Amino acid sequence: QSVLTQPPSVSGAPGQRVTISCTESSSNIGTTYNVHWYQQLPGTAPKLLIYDNNNRPSGVPDRFSGSKSGTSASLAITGLQAEDEADYYCQSYDNSLSAWVFGGGTKVTVL
Amino acid sequence: QVQLVESGGGVVQPGRSLRLSCAASGFTFSSYGMHWVRQAPGKGLEWVAIISYDGSNKYYTDSVKGRFTISRDNSKNTVYLQMDSLRAEDTAVYYCAKRNLFYFDYWGQGTLVTVSS
Numbered sequence: 001q002s003v004l005t006q007p008p009s010v011s012g013a014p015g016q017r018v019t020i021s022c023t024e025s026s027s028n029i030g031t032t033y034n035v036h037w038y039q040q041l042p043g044t045a046p047k048l049l050i051y052d053n054n055n056r057p058s059g060v061p062d063r064f065s066g067s068k069s070g071t072s073a074s075l076a077i078t079g080l081q082a083e084d085e086a087d088y089y090c091q092s093y094d095n096s097l098s099a100w101v102f103g104g105g106t107k108v109t110v111l
Numbered sequence: 112q113v114q115l116v117e118s119g120g121g122v123v124q125p126g127r128s129l130r131l132s133c134a135a136s137g138f139t140f141s142s143y144g145m146h147w148v149r150q151a152p153g154k155g156l157e158w159v160a161i162i163s164y165d166g167s168n169k170y171y172t173d174s175v176k177g178r179f180t181i182s183r184d185n186s187k188n189t190v191y192l193q194m195d196s197l198r199a200e201d202t203a204v205y206y207c208a209k210r211n212l213f214y215f216d217y218w219g220q221g222t223l224v225t226v227s228s
Contacts, residue, residue: 034213034214038215045206045221047218048216051214052214057216089155091156091215092213099170099172100158102156102158104155105156
């Protein structure tokens with residue numbers, strides 16, 4: 001069971017806004033740190049998309065935004081584009097496990 | 112620009128060993144911790160191990176403790192993952208990634224390890 005829980009899939013039409021949730025499991029509440037997000041395009045390596053809950057690395061479009069409140073974090077994609085079709089992973093550090101942990105991943109489909 | 116290039120993957124029988132390498136460039140390698148992360152076919156990402164910038168501290172996920180060893184050679188800008196007693200469930204693409212505090216800011220392209228008889 002993942003420390004971080006994501007929905008397996010979300011979808012939206014081009015131009016729409018979609019959100020992906022990332023929820024910390026009840027057994028680990030209070031033991032994880034900031035949340036980070038990665039985009040993995042088909043057949044490629046993951047790429048850092050959002051760090052420290054809501055910061056974008058240079059070169060990431062501002063269509064991507066992150067937020068965190070309590071034990072849940074979210075990634076929002078506004079103005080959805082065909083090129084956004086990918087798997088998205090949230091990630092944090094769990095101090096109780098002394099481990100870097102990932103959510104199970106969410107596949108975004110552009111209809 | 113930062114580049115991480117993994118090598119050493121391949122097909123190996125259960126119980127055998129394999130050593131992966133990750134050659135780094137474009138940043139001061141000796142100043143950063145480095146990770147290995149893996150992804151089984153069709154599955155999600157799983158953190159495997161981390162080594163501190165000077166090699167003095169190493170941490171592993173529970174499933175590989177006692178079987179995998181992470182190491183580094185700062186003179187060669189390279190991090191290694193020695194994998195012993197390999198199991199079928201170790202089959203995955205293995206990525207090296209550069210540490211930035213509590214996240215991974217750069218990733219290599221990955222190398223595939225297949226454990227099969």
